[in-house]
Amino acid sequence: MSEKKATLTIDGIEGAVELPVYSGSIGPDVVDVGGLTSKGLFTYDPGFVSTAACESEITYIDGGKGVLLHRGYPIDQLAAHSDYLETCYLLLYGELPDAEQKERFVSIVHNHTMVHEQIRTFFNGFRRDAHPMAIMCGVVGALSAFYHDSLDIADEHHRQVAAFRLIAKMPTLAAMSFKFSIGQPFMYPDNNLNYAENFLHMMFGTPCEASNVSPVLAKAMDRIFLLHADHEQNASTSTVRLAGSSGANPFACIAAGIAALWGPSHGGANEAVLNMLEEIGDVSRIDEYVARAKDKDDPFRLMGFGHRVYKNFDPRAKVMKESADEVLAELGLEDDPLLAIAKRLEEIALEDEYFIEKKLYPNVDFYSGIILKAIGIPTSMFTVIFAVGRTVGWIAHWNEMISGSYRIGRPRQLYTGHEQRDFVPLEQRG
Numbered sequence: 001m002s003e004k005k006a007t008l009t010i011d012g013i014e015g016a017v018e019l020p021v022y023s024g025s026i027g028p029d030v031v032d033v034g035g036l037t038s039k040g041l042f043t044y045d046p047g048f049v050s051t052a053a054c055e056s057e058i059t060y061i062d063g064g065k066g067v068l069l070h071r072g073y074p075i076d077q078l079a080a081h082s083d084y085l086e087t088c089y090l091l092l093y094g095e096l097p098d099a100e101q102k103e104r105f106v107s108i109v110h111n112h113t114m115v116h117e118q119i120r121t122f123f124n125g126f127r128r129d130a131h132p133m134a135i136m137c138g139v140v141g142a143l144s145a146f147y148h149d150s151l152d153i154a155d156e157h158h159r160q161v162a163a164f165r166l167i168a169k170m171p172t173l174a175a176m177s178f179k180f181s182i183g184q185p186f187m188y189p190d191n192n193l194n195y196a197e198n199f200l201h202m203m204f205g206t207p208c209e210a211s212n213v214s215p216v217l218a219k220a221m222d223r224i225f226l227l228h229a230d231h232e233q234n235a236s237t238s239t240v241r242l243a244g245s246s247g248a249n250p251f252a253c254i255a256a257g258i259a260a261l262w263g264p265s266h267g268g269a270n271e272a273v274l275n276m277l278e279e280i281g282d283v284s285r286i287d288e289y290v291a292r293a294k295d296k297d298d299p300f301r302l303m304g305f306g307h308r309v310y311k312n313f314d315p316r317a318k319v320m321k322e323s324a325d326e327v328l329a330e331l332g333l334e335d336d337p338l339l340a341i342a343k344r345l346e347e348i349a350l351e352d353e354y355f356i357e358k359k360l361y362p363n364v365d366f367y368s369g370i371i372l373k374a375i376g377i378p379t380s381m382f383t384v385i386f387a388v389g390r391t392v393g394w395i396a397h398w399n400e401m402i403s404g405s406y407r408i409g410r411p412r413q414l415y416t417g418h419e420q421r422d423f424v425p426l427e428q429r430g
């Protein structure tokens, strides 16, 4: 199947192992190291920086050139001409829908926006001050206890229904986790509204007052969902694939993805950006924080800067910045003190030798945090919103894996612990 070969010299024995090399449609070739085990060798790649763990047709990233393609379409074109649900269709099915397909897809998603009524009581088990991501890990995992008719992963129809349910119910659950924290009644979805409007309606509406969602804010919200829809084999998507490789049901797999997303190096960064801006507090203190970020002995990092794969610029950040400017203008917030700090940090990162040399640019979370703050969404909800948008990516990757051939994920290790030794009885230790 592969014409190219890589040969490995081990302990001076030239050509000790010959490994096939595969080429994708674009991107670097990959060396198939599967044959190494028969030679008693494993590969060692902490953080999987140079390991392709699967074959995929969904998303392509060239971090050096700042390219992000979904099914071949550049992210900036999708952000300019498409919308979140159309991008969901593209990610799930591989092609843009025609008008009829789009209408049907949107209508199916709308028909699944409500959650089982019993889930409302499930929320009461949480503390009111629980972090909404903690609630999301719990309730999304719990969906598998409510939707038994879409758990057979070998059945394509079940997988489809699970996908619709997850995409449609995530905004409802996200808004419920917010409403619960502030003690307001849960809002039912209004299926006359589009996906982003519906989310804002469930977040900010109350039974006694209509939410009056601004079209500019709804468009920005839709763009936030769209720009987070998928990002190749990142930590949370790889987690979903790994959990799914054991045959776990889709709701459990997505709950695993939500847990992985929560960390500040991944989806938690948008929340961390705002916390950092608040901690800096004033433009006059920026230099102090920038100095800390550069200090090797200080663990502090500038949140919202840098990316594992984008070492030039984050193409999502470019589009998100446009939305940030639109939202701030719509809300008349151009002079907000926190945003002044954000703008100054952005300037520094683009001028300062340390950031230029290490290729640390503002990433998507830097700007999405600013937009969400301006819309009035509390910081603890930022990562939840990332999870809502990313759900389609997780599901598309999970489905791609399950519908093809796959094996349970089982990485190996470089063991550096004790060699075998005999057990010492308690009275002889010390």
Ligand code: CMC
Pocket (backbone or CB within 6 Å): 231, 234, 264, 265, 266, 267, 269, 293, 294, 300, 301, 302, 303, 304, 305, 306, 307, 308, 309, 358, 360, 363, 364, 365
């Ligand atoms: N502030 C200051 N220094 C930094 C930063 C930062 N934000 N990010 C990286 N560095 C330095 C780091 O100290 C290291 O320096 P040295 O070479 O002297 O040891 C160098 O840059 C390379 O960093 P790294 O940790 O090896 O890079 P990585 O690719 O493993 O990490 C990252 C990528 C995103 C985890 C990291 O840049 C970071 O922690 N950024 C802040 C958190 C953040 O904004 N995350 C959101 C990512 S975008 C959302 C998503 O896709 O999930």
